[in-house]
Amino acid sequence: xxxxxxxxxxxxxxxxxxxxxxxxxxxxxxxxxxxxxxxxxxxxxxxxxxxxxxxxxxxxxxxxxxxxxxxxxxxxxxxxxxxxxxxxxxxxxxxxxxxxxxxxxxxxxxxxxxxxxxxxxxxxxxxxxxxxxxxxxxxxxxxxxxxxxxxxxxxxxxxxxxxxxxxxxxxxxxxxxxxxxxxxxxxxxxxxxxxxxxxxxxxxxxxxxxxxxxxxxxxxxxxxxxxxxxxxxxxxxxxxxxxxxxxxxxxxxxxxxxxxxxxxxxxxxxxxxxxxxxxxxxxxxxxxxxxxxxxxxxxxxxxxxxxxxxxxxxxxxxxxxxxxxxxxxxxxxxxxxxxxxxxxxxxxxxxxxxx
Ligand SMILES: *Cc1c(COP(=O)(O)O)cnc(C)c1O
Numbered sequence: 636x637x638x639x640x641x642x643x644x645x646x647x648x649x650x651x652x653x654x655x656x657x658x659x660x661x662x663x664x665x666x667x668x669x670x671x672x673x674x675x676x677x678x679x680x681x682x683x684x685x686x687x688x689x690x691x692x693x694x695x696x697x698x699x700x701x702x703x704x705x706x707x708x709x710x711x712x713x714x715x716x717x718x719x720x721x722x723x724x725x726x727x728x729x730x731x732x733x734x735x736x737x738x739x740x741x742x743x744x745x746x747x748x749x750x751x752x753x754x755x756x757x758x759x760x761x762x763x764x765x766x767x768x769x770x771x772x773x774x775x776x777x778x779x780x781x782x783x784x785x786x787x788x789x790x791x792x793x794x795x796x797x798x799x800x801x802x803x804x805x806x807x808x809x810x811x812x813x814x815x816x817x818x819x820x821x822x823x824x825x826x827x828x829x830x831x832x833x834x835x836x837x838x839x840x841x842x843x844x845x846x847x848x849x850x851x852x853x854x855x856x857x858x859x860x861x862x863x864x865x866x867x868x869x870x871x872x873x874x875x876x877x878x879x880x881x882x883x884x885x886x887x888x889x890x891x892x893x894x895x896x897x898x899x900x901x902x903x904x905x906x907x908x909x910x911x912x913x914x915x916x917x918x919x920x921x922x923x924x925x926x927x928x929x930x931x932x933x934x935x936x937x938x939x940x941x942x943x944x945x946x947x948x949x950x951x952x953x954x955x956x957x958x959x960x961x962x963x964x965x966x967x968x969x970x971x972x973x974x975x976x977x978x979x980x981x982x983x984x985x986x987x988x989x990x
Contacts, residue, residue: 636950637950638950639952639975639978639979640953640971641951641953641954641965643804643825643957644804644824644825645824646953646966647968647971648829649879652875652878653875655878656829656874663679671870675868681864683873684864684868684873687703687705687873687876687877687880690881690883690884691836693884694880694884694889695807695813696810696813697813700839701813701838702836702837702839703834704835704855704858704862704863705835705863705869706833707831707832707833709822709830709833710801710822711737711822712833713820715744715853717738717741717776717818717820718741718744719847719853719854720842720845720849721799721845722745722774722845723746723846724746724771725746725771726747726749726773726774727749727750727751727768727769727772727775728776729751729753729763730755731759731762731777731778732759732782732783733783734782734783734803735777735781735801738776738801745847749772751766752766754786758784758959758960760786760916760917760921762788768794768795770796773796774796774798774799774817775792775796775798776799777798777801778801778803779801779802780802780804780923780926781926782804782825782926783926783957783959784957784959785916785922785928786917786922787805787922787925788921791812794815797838798817799816799818799819799820800820801820803825804826804968805924806825806826806834807826807880807889807969808826808892808893808924809889809890809892809896810889810890811889813836816836817837818836818837818841819836819837820834820835821833823875825966826925826968827880828872828873828879829871830872831872832869834876835855837855842855851865852865883969895973896967896969899967900922900923900967902977902980903967903980904922904927906980906983907927907983910983910984910987911932911935911987912931912932912942913931914930915928916928916930916960924967925966926964926965926966927964929962929965930961930963931962935990938990939962942986943955945985945986951978954979965979
């Protein structure tokens with residue numbers, strides 16, 4: 636049976652990218668050795684990092700003065716590295732979900748944290764608007780895509796202070812005006828690569844402005860200076876990211892990804908809104924194109940487990956919603972196909988016809 640991968644993360648990757656990475660694990664570039672057993676200092680690996688950096692700069696149109704680095708530790712480590720490197724006195728945070736809250740918790744260890752707005756009282760079903768950003772904050776931290784709740788900020792926020800964004804689950808899904816950000820970071824395992832590496836796009840000028848001493852490995856400047864090679868980097872996830880960046884470019888880049896994301900999301904949300912059994916959980920104007928969250932309508936609540944079983948039997952993988960939202964979540968990252976979303980919609984229609 637053909638499987639359709641809707642996992643929220645780790646998540647779907649293009650088949651070609653998985654095959655190229657698997658091949659390099661068996662033999663890397665005709666060296667007779669596996670990618671897993673060569674030195675990252677060997678002349679063979681540097682071109683991989685260089686290409687991943689160059690492709691990121693090209694795809695995101697990264698302006699001069701920014702550097703792209705790859706670091707281990709997961710996006711969760713950036714929650715503490717961000718205030719370590721950027722919070723001198725006060726930072727502003729937009730609370731749009733569990734990941735944003737975790738980022739705030741770490742920042743509080745370093746200084747004053749202003750929560751500019753929160754949608755917690757509505758279980759994060761919308762993105763707060765019209766909030767006041769303190770002009771004396773060192774930065775405003777946002778989570779552009781809320782993986783768990785299926786809400787997304789797709790328009791650049793107008794801010795008097797530099798932005799820092801956790802783009803873990805929508806990086807490379809659309810063009811971004813990088814110049815508005817002091818830092819963009821993302822764990823790779825949602826929309827870029829396999830787990831094990833973070834991508835960071837950092838404004839070099841904005842570093843080394845805090846007065847505290849920063850441990851070497853937590854200091855972004857260490858890794859900017861060393862070109863992601865200060866210590867042994869996660870070579871396989873970086874290689875996989877490089878292959879995926881090549882794939883993204885070959886597909887037509889981020890404008891194309893944005894168009895396809897809209898196309899996929901229109902198909903799924905269209906069915907959620909039409910089908911009498913289901914309803915979306917996020918406020919319409921804030922609906923994520925990456926993680927589509929929906930539940931059974933109240934009068935059909937008891938069919939939830941049945942639908943999950945029905946969809947699973949037809950090859951849908953990972954459509955169970957996060958426990959804090961319930962229902963279902965169809966993650967539609969870059970590698971998700973129109974065929975995949977059509978297969979899900981066919982399941983929803985068929986299930987409706989039975990009830
Ligand atoms: C998954 C996720 C994280 C956490 O990533 P780890 O790599 O597991 O630490 C952080 N932020 C967002 C938006 C996520 O989706």
